[in-house]
Amino acid sequence: MNIPVVLAVAAVFTFLRFRRANLLVWAGAWWVGLYVIFRFGFSAPIPASVVSLYMGIVSIAILAYVSSSEQRREEISGPLIRFMTDKRYTALLGATVVAIPALAAANVYVQMNVPLEPPLFPRTVHPASPTEITVHDKKIDLDAGENPFLELAVSHPEEFRKHVENGRRVYYQNCVFCHGDNMTANGMFVHGLDPIPTNFADQGAISILRDTYLFWRISKGGPGLPEEAAPWDTAMPAWEKFLTEEEIWDTILFLYEFTGQKPRAREEVHTQ
């Protein structure tokens, strides 16, 4: 929540309460106040389309309230009718009659002059993987398999270190140009890529994926993606063209080690 904005709206409402404002002012205040809160009251911005949806609901609710009794209808329509008929307000009424179409025309102008944006393609970031892939003529089971060198961490720690170090070498000779030294997707070519590379340091990236999923993404790259993930745009190479199976597994070990994360474990199906 954006506290100052919420407090400001509350302060205005309190002021109106003490001034004993009439129902028309209250209806306007609620509408504007809620709009301000939706638009500026939250630290994470709400999309404009969602805000207009909410405001539609707010408008209906206010209309329902003010028309719910004869007295409220009178309270709302009385000032409006006076505004339109009383000679005292003639100048103000004239200004309002001109201002509303002028504002609407200005809005049409703005709508017709939005900067050009190329068509966008919503892409799936982590599409479902196939159950099995073939890399260097060897079938890799992505569902049941796991990194063959992972167990060395316990059984042969020294061997394991060698694999991690080899992964480090592979990463910095090949991956660093896009994924960056710190794995935060700030490599030297990132400014020319769209979509941008995965940020491995992000806690929500490789920790929610299985290591076999990474093996699929690394070995088959952008061209191996299904249609919904826009395989034509991503610059991730199909690393099977450059790396051996072992090098890919080693790199995966290194990714998890460097970022201090763990691959998502395979979920066991419990049968009774």
Add this chain to the structure above:
Amino acid sequence: MTSRLIGLSALGYLAVVIAVLCGAPSGPMEAQLRALALSDVEAQPDLGTEAQRESGKVLYAKYCVQCHGEKGDGAGDATLHLLPRPRDFTTGKFKIRTTPSGALPTHQDLVNIIRRGMPYTSMPAWPNLSDQDVSNLAYYTKTFSPDFSVAESVPKPLEFPAAPASTSETIALGKKLYEENGCLKCHGALGRGDGPSASTLLDDLGYPIRAADLTQPWTFRGGPTRQDIFRTMTTGLNGTPMPSFADALPAEQRWAITDFIASLSGSEVPAYTNLVVAKHALDPIDLAKGAEVFASAPVARFPIVGQIMEPGRQFNPAATSVTVQAIYDAESIALLVRWHDSRADRTGKADPTLPVPLEEEVEAAKPAAAPAADPADPFADPAGAAAEAPPSEFNDAVAIQIPTQAPTGARKPYFIFGDAQNSVDLWFFDLARPDPLQFTGRGSADVVPNDTGDVTGVASYDQGEWSVIFKRPLRASSGVAFVPGGFLPVAFSVWDGFSRERGNSRGLTAWYSVYVEPEVVPSAVGPMVRTALFLLVIELAVIGWVRWSRRSAAERQGREGGSHPAATRA
């Protein structure tokens, strides 16, 4: 009374907290104070404490060792594919400093370069490390060269006077000094990095090095601001042919050249975009008129990255961006592609299918010559020993890539020369030839000639810049049609023959879009007037109805009760 006391004590507490926070040790400030103290008193090497160096060592092992190596000699795992090479700390030579030519950097210089990184190289910025961590890394870096512990070589920073205002006079003076002092021998008359000596430049280790393109300050290793340019010109870049002008030119003259260089681009950041807008031209497009017919079309700048996805990779492409403009007439569309190239290479061959041996990915990063005892002297007589480098085996070339078929939905071909299901049309221009050629790409390994004769073009090279115009009928026998009001994917490839780029070894862009702007852009006036009139009519109708019903109600009341109409106004 009590409440006031409580308020006062709360204020006092706040003041104490703020004082403590501000007084907390902060790396750069400490270092600055130390530097100040050192310049006053006798200079002592600033090597940090054992604990600081140890802490730096741990960080170095995690973040730096992969490029700079365990021994700090710049021979890490990643070095294989990197140009410029990672810094060899054992030499004590550092490019970006505030100290005289050949001198060591100050502690703060090292801290700054770790913090800011070097743009358009593999040295990234490290914004997330704490000040303390960066300082400790700088201390550890110093352990690799014994020079840092010698009292006589303790660096004394040069003086950097405050920047005077840049005016049209200082820029004009700077241009004159730029020419008189030999800057153009490497950087070229217009600053595009195309001087006559540019092709011969080597660094201290014998690796080829490119003269900076002064029109693109965002690629400057030391930073893009006027202060950065002035500092580089004052100190020179140790280990490279860029000399120091601290002794040769007084500060006002260095500032004048700085102003001239800053005026070449007018911007410290690149205006990269994702869209080129093709403007309608009333007159038929005449290739003979050259680039001038594009004057009304907006300029789109697209970043170029190395082709590092398919075998035959190029990790250090010569071009860093292309600018593109587009126009169309009743029949044809024309695109003007421009980029900077240090030399026009037109003596060899070029073809998008030329093979690149795998070993060359590595060999490209090997020294071109034996390490020179002294950096190549760019100010030597060009007619003397430092003659221009031999002609290149490969030609400069450029290609525009569009889909062969109109994309259905957002489906595009793979951005590197298409894929098996979705092919691309390549307009390829070997810049040694008079005309472009067409190819069809179904992936990097499947590019075949498909010359329909539809694409014509003209290319020219002037003072470090290629200007290449391609022209094709809006609807052609091959390649997707350009329709006014529509977007189409477009991508670009650039080959620099001097850097042995050909085939897959090249710079390329991702897919961007070309928008064919309709001849008549719909005016907003009509819809604006319609909306305003519509609302006005509704308003008047509502007001009229309210007034009419009030009046008739009042009259009815007047007839029935005989009361005064004004009584209804409550």
